[in-house]
Amino acid sequence: MIKKKRSRPRREDSLSRDQIVEASIALLDGQGESGLTFRNLSERLATGAGAIYWHVSSKDELLSAACDAIVARTMNAIPVGATAEATLRAIALGMFDAIDAHPWIGSALTHRPAQLPAVRILEGIGQQLRTLGMPDKHHWATAGALLNYIFGVGGQNAANRQFARANGLDRSDFLDTVSAAWSQLDPDVYPFTRSMAGQLRTHDDRMDFLAGIDLILSGICGLRTAATAEIEKR
Amino acid sequence: MIKKKRSRPRREDSLSRDQIVEASIALLDGQGESGLTFRNLSERLATGAGAIYWHVSSKDELLSAACDAIVARTMNAIPVGATAEATLRAIALGMFDAIDAHPWIGSALTHRPAQLPAVRILEGIGQQLRTLGMPDKHHWATAGALLNYIFGVGGQNAANRQFARANGLDRSDFLDTVSAAWSQLDPDVYPFTRSMAGQLRTHDDRMDFLAGIDLILSGICGLRTAATAEIEKR
DNA sequence: ACCTGAACACCGTTCAAGT
DNA sequence: ACCTGAACACCGTTCAAGT
Numbered sequence: 247m248i249k250k251k252r253s254r255p256r257r258e259d260s261l262s263r264d265q266i267v268e269a270s271i272a273l274l275d276g277q278g279e280s281g282l283t284f285r286n287l288s289e290r291l292a293t294g295a296g297a298i299y300w301h302v303s304s305k306d307e308l309l310s311a312a313c314d315a316i317v318a319r320t321m322n323a324i325p326v327g328a329t330a331e332a333t334l335r336a337i338a339l340g341m342f343d344a345i346d347a348h349p350w351i352g353s354a355l356t357h358r359p360a361q362l363p364a365v366r367i368l369e370g371i372g373q374q375l376r377t378l379g380m381p382d383k384h385h386w387a388t389a390g391a392l393l394n395y396i397f398g399v400g401g402q403n404a405a406n407r408q409f410a411r412a413n414g415l416d417r418s419d420f421l422d423t424v425s426a427a428w429s430q431l432d433p434d435v436y437p438f439t440r441s442m443a444g445q446l447r448t449h450d451d452r453m454d455f456l457a458g459i460d461l462i463l464s465g466i467c468g469l470r471t472a473a474t475a476e477i478e479k480r
Numbered sequence: 481m482i483k484k485k486r487s488r489p490r491r492e493d494s495l496s497r498d499q500i501v502e503a504s505i506a507l508l509d510g511q512g513e514s515g516l517t518f519r520n521l522s523e524r525l526a527t528g529a530g531a532i533y534w535h536v537s538s539k540d541e542l543l544s545a546a547c548d549a550i551v552a553r554t555m556n557a558i559p560v561g562a563t564a565e566a567t568l569r570a571i572a573l574g575m576f577d578a579i580d581a582h583p584w585i586g587s588a589l590t591h592r593p594a595q596l597p598a599v600r601i602l603e604g605i606g607q608q609l610r611t612l613g614m615p616d617k618h619h620w621a622t623a624g625a626l627l628n629y630i631f632g633v634g635g636q637n638a639a640n641r642q643f644a645r646a647n648g649l650d651r652s653d654f655l656d657t658v659s660a661a662w663s664q665l666d667p668d669v670y671p672f673t674r675s676m677a678g679q680l681r682t683h684d685d686r687m688d689f690l691a692g693i694d695l696i697l698s699g700i701c702g703l704r705t706a707a708t709a710e711i712e713k714r
Numbered sequence: 715a716c717c718t719g720a721a722c723a724c725c726g727t728t729c730a731a732g733t
Numbered sequence: 734a735c736c737t738g739a740a741c742a743c744c745g746t747t748c749a750a751g752t
Binding site: 517518519529530533538539 | 743744745746747748
């Protein structure tokens with residue numbers, strides 16, 4: 247008697263790239279970055295690893311596509327018609343919230359070079375700089391400053407979230423841990439950091455993020471420092 | 481006859497954590513992030529994987545320690561005695577150059593949460609903000625803005641370098657590739673990005689980085705925007 | 715106390731073979 | 734054209750056993 251090998255049920259409809267990307271997002275949201283493996287993914291999609299490779303060329307591409315799906319939705323949700331400054335803030339806050347909801351895109355953005363997701367954001371920022379009447383020669387540096395700041399915050403948020411998840415901490419546990427560590431630093435070497443330990447527990451990430459954006463925007467509005475003179479000198 | 485197993489020669493002196501960290505830095509500098517494996521490391525140190533684990537608890541800790549060694553050297557090399565603004569620039573440029581020389585620390589910084597390396601930089605920045613006479617309540621948001629901007633640029637630089645290395649491109653090949661990709665974007669959807677494709681080839685990363693720093697510094701010097709009012713309102 | 719190195723439990727990726 | 738799933742070449746980490 248032939249022993250029929252018991253294998254898991256396979257899907258009957260055929261796979262699509264979109265389904266793979268959506269399943270990846272679900273996995274990343276639910277289990278964090280380490281949750282996205284081809285084994286997890288093929289189980290969830292009731293298929294084999296090879297089937298996924300038919301639609302997608304590598305894990306890197308998959309992560310990029312998942313990230314791009316989120317970024318595209320975020321950028322499409324930015325309301326049009328507001329002032330340039332308000333729109334720049336909306337873009338920045340939109341990305342902040344997107345990274346908050348999907349921490350893994352913070353690390354996807356910082357790790358994969360200037361590809362589609364980054365370009366979508368750059369484009370949104372750049373168009374507003376134009377309407378703001380910023381001289382062309384400052385466009386690149388200015389857009390880059392905003393973009394890199396957003397990426398920097400995103401990357402840190404992602405890292406903090408991942409650390410907290412890996413150690414089974416919630417946000418408040420995590421802040422307590424860092425705050426405690428900072429309180430124990432040598433006061434002679436780290437006076438400033440020690441003095442920040444308290445604020446750390448009560449601060450509002452989103453508010454601080456916005457304050458940074460406004461710092462840059464206010465710099466943009468009043469380009470009058472030594473360095474811009476230096477740049478003009480070239 | 482007993483066949484004596486030919487094994488690689490082992491070291492005779494004993495291992496130290498410092499030697500392990502230095503060997504890791506050499507590996508990371510020479511072969512990039514993927515070059516740091518316990519197998520590579522134990523071969524280089526003429527020892528076994530277990531020996532390394534005796535001195536170091538995980539790969540994560542090792543990467544952190546390697547990153548911290550570079551950051552500590554960088555921060556110690558910042559000259560003292562200059563004006564606060566000049567020192568802030570020196571810190572930023574010092575980190576930029578350190579990341580340029582060791583791209584992997586860009587990704588180590590963005591991936592491991594607020595630990596020693598980040599604290600060293602935060603402290604340096606914060607002390608200068610104090611001498612600048614910035615009101616205490618703005619310290620956190622301001623220092624965070626500078627720090628996150630530096631991390632953002634660092635992360636992007638690291639990612640770009642790794643991409644270039646993985647594809648066997650030098651800097652100019654890499655810029656050509658991105659520039660070509662941007663030139664082919666749909667002009668109706670990506671007018672700004674397309675217009676940047678040219679500048680991309682000739683731009684100076686370091687100069688643009690400095691321009692961003694100065695944008696933030698100039699915002700710091702003239703805190704007068706809607707958002708700071710908003711923060712004060714709280 | 716410090717080290718060895720085989721073994722374990724994973725990865726991403728490939729590919730002959732199936733439909 | 735699309736999928737299967739075993740196999741491959743790696744990982745980080747552990748641990749009984751040695752000195």
